[in-house]
Amino acid sequence: xxxxxxxxxxxxxxxxxxxxxxxxxxxxxxxxxxxxxxxxxxxxxxxxxxxxxxxxxxxxxxxxxxxxxxxxxxxxxxxxxxxxxxxxxxxxxxxxxxxxxxxxxxxxxxxxxxxx
Numbered sequence: 001x002x003x004x005x006x007x008x009x010x011x012x013x014x015x016x017x018x019x020x021x022x023x024x025x026x027x028x029x030x031x032x033x034x035x036x037x038x039x040x041x042x043x044x045x046x047x048x049x050x051x052x053x054x055x056x057x058x059x060x061x062x063x064x065x066x067x068x069x070x071x072x073x074x075x076x077x078x079x080x081x082x083x084x085x086x087x088x089x090x091x092x093x094x095x096x097x098x099x100x101x102x103x104x105x106x107x108x109x110x111x112x113x114x115x116x
Contacts, residue, residue, distance in 0.1 A: 003029070011036065012043025016052065 003011070011029060014020050015036060020028065022036040029036070044051065073081070 003031075008039045009043050009046060012039035012041070015040040016043055016049065 011025055015022050015025050022033055022040065025036040026033040076084070
């Protein structure tokens with residue numbers, strides 16, 4: 001569907017102001033996500049506005065366990081604490097390398113690709 005320049009600028013304004021995301025705009029106006037992004041840039045350039053700073057999503061990986069309660073840690077024996085520490089160090093090393101191991105370690109997950 002073709003939109004006039006005013007309509008494009010309005011779509012771009014809504015995206016720039018954060019009323020809707022570019023993905024929501026793409027769905028609502030039946031346009032490509034990149035087209036919605038271009039409309040936002042067109043609005044920004046027409047009004048001499050600074051580029052928006054991207055927000056980084058700070059969230060824990062989905063496979064990570066919730067932090068253990070202090071009472072649980074106090075109830076553990078020395079051997080159990082050592083085992084938990086070893087597991088935490090292994091998980092940290094795997095995260096640094098960029099992969100996750102499922103189950104017994106035979107299935108390795110790199111991003112969204114599963115490698116056996």
